Amino acid sequence: IQQTLYRPPGGSEGHPLWDTGAIMEQVEVQITVANTQELLRRMTEKTAKI
Helix, strand or coil: CCCCEECCCCCCCCCCEECHHHHHHHHHHHHHHHHHHHHHHHHHHHHHHC
16 A cells, blocks of 8 residues: 655645545555455355355
């Protein structure tokens, strides 16, 4: 996972702040992938029992 950093405009050399929008987007993608994997696992289990 790529870390996204945000530096405020104006050339501030302070500590970088996390770009929370990008982080939330990455979390949403990870949750979607995990949910899809779980759905596929359940479908595979059900079809294997037939």
